[in-house]
Amino acid sequence: MPVADKSELYRRLPSVDEVLRLQQITDLTEREGHAAVAEAARAVLGRVREEIAAGRLNSSGVELAISGLPEAVERQLRQALQPSLRSVINASGVVLHTNLGRAPLAAAALDHLREVASTYSNLEFDIAKGERGKRDVHVERLFAQLFAACAPEPISTVVVNNNAAAVLLGLNSLAEGGEVVVSRGELVEIGGSFRIPEVMAKSGAFLREVGTTNRTRIADYSRAISEKTRLLLRVHRSNFQITGFTEQPALSELVELGRKRGIPVMEDLGSGALIDLRSVGISGEPGVADSLRARVDVVTYSGDKLLGGPQAGILSGRRELVARIRSNPLFRALRVDKLTYAALEATLLAYIRQDHDAIPALRMLRLPAQEIERRAQAVKQKLDKAGGLSLEILDGRSVVGGGAAPAATLPSRLLAVTCEGLSADEFAARLRSGEPPIVARVEEGRVLLDLRTVFPEQDELVARSLLAISSKHPST
Ligand SMILES: *Cc1c(COP(=O)(O)O)cnc(C)c1O
Numbered sequence: 001m002p003v004a005d006k007s008e009l010y011r012r013l014p015s016v017d018e019v020l021r022l023q024q025i026t027d028l029t030e031r032e033g034h035a036a037v038a039e040a041a042r043a044v045l046g047r048v049r050e051e052i053a054a055g056r057l058n059s060s061g062v063e064l065a066i067s068g069l070p071e072a073v074e075r076q077l078r079q080a081l082q083p084s085l086r087s088v089i090n091a092s093g094v095v096l097h098t099n100l101g102r103a104p105l106a107a108a109a110l111d112h113l114r115e116v117a118s119t120y121s122n123l124e125f126d127i128a129k130g131e132r133g134k135r136d137v138h139v140e141r142l143f144a145q146l147f148a149a150c151a152p153e154p155i156s157t158v159v160v161n162n163n164a165a166a167v168l169l170g171l172n173s174l175a176e177g178g179e180v181v182v183s184r185g186e187l188v189e190i191g192g193s194f195r196i197p198e199v200m201a202k203s204g205a206f207l208r209e210v211g212t213t214n215r216t217r218i219a220d221y222s223r224a225i226s227e228k229t230r231l232l233l234r235v236h237r238s239n240f241q242i243t244g245f246t247e248q249p250a251l252s253e254l255v256e257l258g259r260k261r262g263i264p265v266m267e268d269l270g271s272g273a274l275i276d277l278r279s280v281g282i283s284g285e286p287g288v289a290d291s292l293r294a295r296v297d298v299v300t301y302s303g304d305k306l307l308g309g310p311q312a313g314i315l316s317g318r319r320e321l322v323a324r325i326r327s328n329p330l331f332r333a334l335r336v337d338k339l340t341y342a343a344l345e346a347t348l349l350a351y352i353r354q355d356h357d358a359i360p361a362l363r364m365l366r367l368p369a370q371e372i373e374r375r376a377q378a379v380k381q382k383l384d385k386a387g388g389l390s391l392e393i394l395d396g397r398s399v400v401g402g403g404a405a406p407a408a409t410l411p412s413r414l415l416a417v418t419c420e421g422l423s424a425d426e427f428a429a430r431l432r433s434g435e436p437p438i439v440a441r442v443e444e445g446r447v448l449l450d451l452r453t454v455f456p457e458q459d460e461l462v463a464r465s466l467l468a469i470s471s472k473h474p475s476t
Contacts, residue, residue, distance in 0.1 A: 009052045009062050014069070016041050024070035032077060040077040044069065089438040089458050091431075093412060093450025095364050096271075096402025098191055100439065102304040102311070103361040103402075104455075105343055109309065112346035113339055123338045136326070138341050142348040143316055146274060150292040156322035158315050159303070159344065160334040164194045166300040166313030167268050169334055171203035171231070173325040174264060174298070178230030179208040183216035185242055186235035190270070190403065196235055205230065214242055218249040218257060225261050232258050234296070236286070238270040238403035251286075251294040264297035264321060270403035272301020272314065274351055280365045282400065282408045288316060297321055303340070305402040308361035309347035310340045360455075365400065365410065367452050373413035375451045375459055380415065382463045388420040388470040398452040415449040419470055427469065434465040 019025055019041040020034075029037045048065045051057045057065060065072075090100050105113075116123075126133035136158055143157035160166050171180060180200060187209065189195045200207045208229070210220040221232060232254055251267070258265040273287040287306075291299045298321050303312030313334075315325055325331060350358040357363045373393065380391045396414035399406075419427045424442045431438040431447065438461075441448040454462060 006052055006055075009057065009059065010049065012062055013045060013048060013066065016045060019045065019069055019073065022070055025073060028070075028074060028077065032081065036081065037073065037077060040073045040080060041069075043080075044072045044076050087436050089436055089462060090453040091438055091440045091449040091451065091462065093396070093398040093414070093441065093448075093452050094401040095361055095398065095453055096305050096400060097453075098402060102302075103308045103359075105310065106308070106347055106350055106359050108350060108358060109343040109346040113342040116342040117339055121338055121342075123341065135335070135338075135341060138345050139348060142345065142352060143314075146348065146351055147289065147292055147316065150289045151295070154319060155292060155316050156319045157317075158322055158326050158331065159336055159340070160313045160315070160331065161336055162311055163268070163270065163272075163300055163302040163305075163313040164190075164199065165334040166315050167194075167196075168199050168203050169313075169325060169328060169330055170266050170298055170300055170315055171200060171205045171233075172330055173328040174266065174321065175203070175205035175230035177204060179206045179224075179226070179228045180231045180233050181208045181210055181221055181224045181229060182233045182235065183211045183220070183248065184209050185211060185213050185216055185246075185248065186233075186237065188235055188237060188240070190238060196233075196268075214245055215247040216249070217247060218253045221249070221254065221257055222261075225257075225263065229261075229263055232263055232265045234265065234267040236268060236270045236403075239406060241406060251291065251296060255295045255297075258297070259295075264318075266298040266300070266317075267291050267296045269299050269301045271305040271307075272299070273306035275356060275362065277306070277408075280362075281410060282365075285400075285408050292316065298325070302403065303344055303347075306361065306400070307347065308359035310343035312336055312340050312344055364452055369411045369413050372451050375456065376413050376415045376449075379449075379451070379459055379463045379466075383466055383470070386467050386470045389466060390418050390420075392416045394448075396448065396450065398450050410452070412450050412452050415451065416446045417449065417466060418446045422469075430469045431465060434468070436461065438462060438465055 016038055020029065020038060025037060052062065088100060090097060096102050122133065124133050124135050139159060140157050144154055147155040160169055182196065187196050197207055208224050210216060210224045234251060234254060255265050269286065269288060269291060273285065276287060277285045288299055288301055298315055298317035300313060300315050301307070303309045303314060315322060347359060357366065376393050380393060383389050383391055394414050394416050396412050397409040398412040400408040418424065422430065424445050424447050427447050428440055428442050431440055449462065451459065
């Protein structure tokens with residue numbers, strides 16, 4: 001198309017103001033406001049101009065685009081006014097998936113959050129005395145109750161923004177200007193650029209590495225202790241394993257050494273389960289109670305990993321050390337808001353009532369493979385007659401994720417699906433582009449759906465989404 005023709009096509013396009021004066025558009029402006037509609041009109045006109053520039057629109061194409069402007073603006077506006085953060089269906093079988101928001105909240109947590117956040121609250125107000133109170137009291141009493149049986153002295157707890165903040169705050173409060181002894185096998189990096197040596201540097205404490213990558217003995221810690229030592233740090237290997245020729249002192253040995261030399265022991269536990277994971281068939285994954293029972297002085301863990309609550313970092317331990325942590329000015333900068341306290345308090349109350357199934361992440365972990373199989377069969381039955389799809393139910397494993405050992409997996413039954421005319425990657429992409437998006441695994445040329453992490457009320461949506469994709473790709 002000659003250049004002159006293009007400029008003639010551009011001239012035919014209305015201006016943004018002209019678009020805004022169209023009857024359909026003025027209705028829209030009344031509802032959604034001038035600024036948003038003008039922005040949408042600008043975006044749509046910009047796209048038409050790009051099409052002309054690329055030579056993809058001729059004279060009649062431009063006429064068609066102009067006649068379709070009101071609808072295009074409305075569509076653009078609807079898209080722009082949709083939140084970007086939205087619900088997805090997690091069919092990956094990874095229960096605590098950091099990219100998918102980790103633990104879904106319990107219904108009771110949402111109710112409490114809504115009630116507390118939609119009105120004023122006693123966040124920092126002592127109702128009985130009518131004076132200023134402390135925001136920590138709401139959850140501290142619950143943690144103390146949950147840990148009452150673990151330790152001879154009462155356990156204190158403070159809550160900050162996330163576990164990375166908890167580790168930073170713990171190190172800064174207990175070891176600033178001094179040395180912290182850590183095994184070389186525990187200088188870990190957790191996803192999202194949390195690295196122990198870097199957090200240590202930011203805390204103002206000095207890292208004193210001991211041992212080797214695969215073997216560290218209690219004597220290594222003992223030799224490294226000097227008048228500069230402030231803390232012995234144990235870091236849970238959340239996302240990797242060291243196997244083979246390995247050695248690591250027991251937590252109790254580290255505690256004993258600390259006691260003997262008058263140096264506190266802090267443990268970054270990461271996931272921080274509040275239930276005994278052996279009860280769901282996962283062994284070798286220590287819980288917060290195990291650490292406190294071993295007399296670790298301070299334990300740090302996340303609120304949204306195995307605890308199953310909101311994002312938070314929790315420091316539990318000996319009263320005088322937690323008091324030092326609480327009086328650190330950095331605590332004020334890292335503290336959490338009423339939304340977090342509300343969600344955490346309701347989640348902890350479920351633990352106190354031993355109503356573990358009220359916590360979605362725990363409910364999913366406890367789901368037996370037969371139950372997952374039953375639901376997979378029900379989905380399969382709905383789709384068996386759909387052309388183009390082929391479905392099979394296989395043995396597989398769900399992954400705990402979120403800083404539980406990589407080997408922490410649970411037996412599951414997976415729905416393996418292929419769709420004629422689509423590669424597994426294309427099929428998975430279609431599932432993600434659905435409403436709501438479905439995130440699945442792709443393995444060996446098929447899409448694998450693990451219903452362990454799908455809420456039962458979402459099974460129907462999964463079936464419908466698969467059906468919709470297959471109907472766009474009929475087998476003949
Ligand atoms: C997950 C994890 C962290 C980081 O916790 P966030 O709550 O994501 O900040 C730190 N240390 C360990 C060992 C972890 O597993």
